[in-house]
Amino acid sequence: MAAPKKKPARRSVAENRKARYEFEIQETFEVGIVLTGSEVKSLREGKTNIAESYATEEGGEIYVINAYIPTYKEANRFNHEERRPRKLLLHRREIARLIGAIQREGMTLVPLRLFFNDKGRAKLEIGLAKGKKLHDKRQTEKNRDWDRQKARLLREKG
Secondary structure, eight states, X not given: OOOOOOOOOOEEEEEOTTHHHHEEEEEEXXXXXXXXXXXXXXXXXXXXXXXXXXXXXXXXXXXXXXXXXXXOGGGGGGOOOTTOOEEEEOOHHHHHHHHHHHHHXXXXXXXXXXXXXXXXXXXXXXXXXXXXOHHHHHHHHHHHHHHHHHHHHHHHHO
Protein backbone atom coordinates (compact mmCIF):
# COMPACT_ATOMS: atom_id res chain seq x y z
CA MET A 1 0.00 0.00 0.00
CA ALA A 2 1.48 3.33 -1.07
CA ALA A 3 1.63 6.29 1.25
CA PRO A 4 -0.85 9.07 0.46
CA LYS A 5 0.64 11.88 -1.61
CA LYS A 6 1.23 15.08 0.32
CA LYS A 7 0.09 18.29 -1.38
CA PRO A 8 2.90 20.83 -1.64
CA ALA A 9 2.11 24.19 -0.06
CA ARG A 10 2.13 27.37 -2.12
CA ARG A 11 5.78 28.30 -2.29
CA SER A 12 6.29 32.05 -2.31
CA VAL A 13 9.16 33.19 -4.54
CA ALA A 14 8.98 36.98 -4.14
CA GLU A 15 6.85 39.36 -2.15
CA ASN A 16 6.25 43.09 -2.44
CA ARG A 17 5.93 43.94 1.25
CA LYS A 18 6.09 47.68 0.67
CA ALA A 19 2.94 47.63 -1.51
CA ARG A 20 0.53 47.27 1.41
CA TYR A 21 2.17 50.27 3.09
CA GLU A 22 2.21 52.49 -0.02
CA PHE A 23 -1.22 51.49 -1.40
CA GLU A 24 -4.68 50.67 -0.14
CA ILE A 25 -5.47 47.31 -1.77
CA GLN A 26 -9.14 47.15 -2.87
CA GLU A 27 -9.15 43.72 -4.52
CA THR A 28 -6.64 40.96 -5.31
CA PHE A 29 -6.37 38.66 -8.33
CA GLU A 30 -4.38 35.46 -8.82
CA VAL A 31 -3.15 35.55 -12.42
CA GLY A 32 -0.94 33.42 -14.60
CA ILE A 33 2.25 34.83 -16.06
CA VAL A 34 3.87 33.99 -19.41
CA LEU A 35 7.47 32.88 -18.79
CA THR A 36 10.26 31.22 -20.75
CA GLY A 37 11.96 28.05 -19.54
CA SER A 38 15.05 29.83 -18.23
CA GLU A 39 12.82 32.23 -16.26
CA VAL A 40 11.03 29.36 -14.52
CA LYS A 41 14.35 27.72 -13.62
CA SER A 42 15.61 31.03 -12.26
CA LEU A 43 12.40 31.52 -10.24
CA ARG A 44 12.87 28.13 -8.60
CA GLU A 45 16.31 29.29 -7.41
CA GLY A 46 14.78 32.41 -5.80
CA LYS A 47 16.52 35.82 -5.89
CA THR A 48 13.58 37.42 -7.74
CA ASN A 49 12.43 40.97 -6.99
CA ILE A 50 9.02 42.51 -7.72
CA ALA A 51 9.34 45.50 -5.37
CA GLU A 52 9.75 48.14 -8.11
CA SER A 53 7.38 46.49 -10.58
CA TYR A 54 3.89 47.50 -11.68
CA ALA A 55 1.25 46.22 -14.09
CA THR A 56 -0.11 48.18 -17.04
CA GLU A 57 -2.38 47.81 -20.05
CA GLU A 58 -0.97 47.64 -23.59
CA GLY A 59 -3.16 46.80 -26.58
CA GLY A 60 -5.96 45.17 -24.62
CA GLU A 61 -3.56 42.97 -22.63
CA ILE A 62 -2.07 43.42 -19.17
CA TYR A 63 1.70 43.26 -18.69
CA VAL A 64 3.89 43.36 -15.60
CA ILE A 65 6.74 45.83 -16.10
CA ASN A 66 10.13 45.96 -14.36
CA ALA A 67 9.87 42.61 -12.53
CA TYR A 68 13.44 41.38 -11.98
CA ILE A 69 14.08 37.69 -12.72
CA PRO A 70 17.84 37.08 -12.84
CA THR A 71 19.41 35.18 -15.72
CA TYR A 72 19.84 31.42 -15.32
CA LYS A 73 23.54 30.57 -15.59
CA GLU A 74 23.07 27.17 -17.25
CA ALA A 75 20.84 28.59 -20.04
CA ASN A 76 23.83 30.16 -21.87
CA ARG A 77 22.69 31.84 -25.10
CA PHE A 78 19.04 30.77 -24.63
CA ASN A 79 18.73 33.06 -21.63
CA HIS A 80 16.09 35.72 -21.08
CA GLU A 81 16.14 39.49 -20.55
CA GLU A 82 16.05 40.23 -16.81
CA ARG A 83 13.50 43.07 -16.79
CA ARG A 84 11.42 42.39 -19.90
CA PRO A 85 7.64 43.05 -19.90
CA ARG A 86 5.79 39.81 -19.13
CA LYS A 87 2.21 39.16 -20.20
CA LEU A 88 -0.35 38.31 -17.52
CA LEU A 89 -3.06 35.73 -18.16
CA LEU A 90 -6.57 36.83 -17.20
CA HIS A 91 -10.10 36.29 -18.51
CA ARG A 92 -11.44 38.89 -20.98
CA ARG A 93 -14.01 40.19 -18.47
CA GLU A 94 -11.36 40.63 -15.77
CA ILE A 95 -9.10 42.51 -18.20
CA ALA A 96 -11.96 44.82 -19.21
CA ARG A 97 -12.87 45.47 -15.56
CA LEU A 98 -9.27 46.20 -14.58
CA ILE A 99 -8.68 48.52 -17.54
CA GLY A 100 -11.90 50.38 -16.65
CA ALA A 101 -10.81 50.79 -13.03
CA ILE A 102 -7.37 52.04 -14.09
CA GLN A 103 -8.71 54.59 -16.59
CA ARG A 104 -11.87 55.84 -14.83
CA GLU A 105 -11.06 55.59 -11.15
CA GLY A 106 -7.33 56.30 -11.30
CA MET A 107 -6.35 53.04 -9.62
CA THR A 108 -3.14 51.10 -10.20
CA LEU A 109 -2.26 47.42 -10.51
CA VAL A 110 0.44 46.42 -8.04
CA PRO A 111 2.14 43.00 -7.99
CA LEU A 112 1.94 41.69 -4.43
CA ARG A 113 3.41 38.18 -4.52
CA LEU A 114 4.99 35.78 -7.00
CA PHE A 115 4.55 32.10 -6.12
CA PHE A 116 4.17 28.54 -7.40
CA ASN A 117 0.67 27.08 -6.94
CA ASP A 118 -0.22 23.51 -5.96
CA LYS A 119 0.28 22.30 -9.55
CA GLY A 120 3.73 23.88 -9.75
CA ARG A 121 2.68 26.74 -12.04
CA ALA A 122 4.08 30.23 -11.53
CA LYS A 123 1.35 32.68 -10.49
CA LEU A 124 1.35 36.37 -9.65
CA GLU A 125 -0.98 37.93 -7.11
CA ILE A 126 -1.84 41.46 -8.21
CA GLY A 127 -3.84 44.01 -6.30
CA LEU A 128 -6.15 46.72 -7.60
CA ALA A 129 -4.97 49.59 -5.43
CA LYS A 130 -5.36 53.25 -4.66
CA GLY A 131 -2.35 55.25 -3.47
CA LYS A 132 -2.27 56.26 0.18
CA LYS A 133 -1.72 59.82 1.31
CA LEU A 134 0.95 60.64 3.91
CA HIS A 135 -1.55 60.86 6.78
CA ASP A 136 -2.96 57.42 5.85
CA LYS A 137 0.54 55.95 6.02
CA ARG A 138 1.06 57.50 9.44
CA GLN A 139 -2.23 56.02 10.65
CA THR A 140 -1.22 52.58 9.35
CA GLU A 141 2.05 52.85 11.26
CA LYS A 142 0.26 53.92 14.46
CA ASN A 143 -2.13 50.97 14.20
CA ARG A 144 0.74 48.55 13.60
CA ASP A 145 2.67 49.90 16.62
CA TRP A 146 -0.44 49.69 18.82
CA ASP A 147 -1.09 46.09 17.75
CA ARG A 148 2.51 45.16 18.62
CA GLN A 149 2.26 46.87 22.00
CA LYS A 150 -1.10 45.19 22.71
CA ALA A 151 0.34 41.75 21.88
CA ARG A 152 3.35 42.43 24.11
CA LEU A 153 1.10 43.44 27.04
CA LEU A 154 -1.13 40.38 26.60
CA ARG A 155 1.94 38.10 26.57
CA GLU A 156 3.25 39.64 29.80
CA LYS A 157 -0.12 39.51 31.62
CA GLY A 158 -1.39 36.20 30.22
